Amino acid sequence: MNAINTRNRLKRSSPEAQGIASAAILAFVEAADRDVDSLHSLMLLRHGKVVAEGWWAPYAPERPHVLYSLSKSFTSSAVGLAVAEGLLTVDDRVLSFFPDEAPAEVSDNLAALRVRDLLSMTVGHAEDTVDHLHNSPDGNWARAFLARDVVYPPGTHFLYNSGATYMLSAIVQKLTGQTVLEYLTPRLFEPLNIHGATWETCPRGINTGGWGLSLKTEDIARFGQMLLQKGTWHNKRILPQAWVEEATSYHSDNSANENPDWAQGYGYQFWRCRHNAYRGDGAFGQYCVVMPDQDAVLAMTGGLDDMQAVLDLVWAHLLPAMQPAELPEDAAAEQRLRDVLSGLALTPQTGQAASPIEAELSGRRYVFEANEPGLEFISFSFDDDGCAYTVRDATGEHRIRAGRGVWTTDAVDVATGDPVPVAASFAYTADDALALKLCFYETPYCPTVTCRLAGESVQFEFRANVSFGPKESPPLTGRLQ
Secondary structure, eight states, X not given: OOHHHHHHOOEEOOTGGGTOOHHHHHHHHHHHHHHSSOEEEEEEEETTEEEEEEEOBTOOTTSOEEOGGGHHHHHHHHHHHHHHTTSOOTTSXXXXXXXXXXXXXXXXXXXXXXHHHHHTTOSOOSSOOHHHHHTOTTOOHHHHHHHSOOOSOTTSOOOOOHHHHHHHHHHHHHHHSSOHHHHHIIIIITTTTOOSOEEOBOTTSOBOSSSOEEEOHHHHHHHHHHHHTTTEETTXXXXXXXXXXXXXXXXXXXXXXXXXXXXXXXXSSOEEOGGGOEEEEETTTEEEEEEGGGTEEEEEEEOOSOHHHHHHHIIIIIGGGOOSSOOOOOHHHHHHHHHHHHTOBOOOOOSBSOOTHHHHHBTOEEEEOSOTTOOOEEEEEEOSXXXXXXXXXXXXXXXXXXXXXXXXXXXEEOTXXXXXXXXXXXXXXXXTXXXXXXXXXTSSOOOEEEEEEETTEEEEEEEOSSOSSOSBOOXXXXXXX
């Protein structure tokens, strides 16, 4: 291990040595495993030391995970660094950075828009702009953003708006000539020993800013610990203390939200939480929760619909367990916790291991008439250990190996040509039905495909575990070729 890795590795400790009962952490893990569908990883730090960590297989510590809007907090950090370097101020007008992208007629509200309004999600738009960015015909997302009507005076109306974070990313790139990822690498990622980060870009090569960053769970934890330490890491200043305090403070009123931890105020790309905590978070359960009063950080990834439910469990089980002084060691409870954490796993597809329809399905190809998902054909081939599932759709032909009631890891080519890690398992859920569960274990997505055999045709059903739209697609009928 090289010097920087040794210096930056997070230290481990028993929970009791840091004032938390192992039994309380176990209660949280068991409640999450039972009541939340589903967490993918967690790492809890107290007093700067890791006291609990676990991954639900096939998710693993060495694997990055898509962060969605947790990316926003990193973009905020890039802006804070650029402010510290004198490249801009939060009161600069947004149009000053994009004179060539301004609309022909500039409204007073658009002219008044400042960087701080992007940061605090008080742009003044009536809707999130992301769809308009994606649909811009020339791929000029900044122009598409500035073309939207600014209905409310900037600074007066909170609306969660991922396009605003994209504009922050575009501003940083305008000023530095680097993407946010390139800019943050020597300033934040490398000092925190975060390596291998990737970030999606727009058609013009600008990091999306509000989403698209992928990091490992421990990377999220390091980021949170640095924030908890007011911007320092191993006695080195990473972010200005004033920026950390300003970014994580209350700037916008979001009290109309029915979820209590989404109604405590919004900072500069950070959410305020109950109990004087704050967090960055992303769709489907990506969290970096910082608890200053408890000197604690909780990093989690997931694939779940109800993000409030996880925070409710944190406040119910972990928060009250954090005591001011060291607790007596409890070797039995600590071992039980470690055993549970090391054995976490998502449930593979359940059902019967074999069925008479297997012989009918094996080696046959079922073709589909033109359909909206672009599904062209599917086929299965079986052996004692599992099956190979082949599908052709609008992005090409894909072959995935699936275990018989157990996870089998594989990689599948996608539209970009890059192999994507996937684990798969299958079982028979009825005399005429095969269910195939897929887990793309660097993302939140674990969809299920069900095929129901009827003579020489098969009914294809697809259900996502999480989705920004409908989870289920209308059934499609394929016919034997």
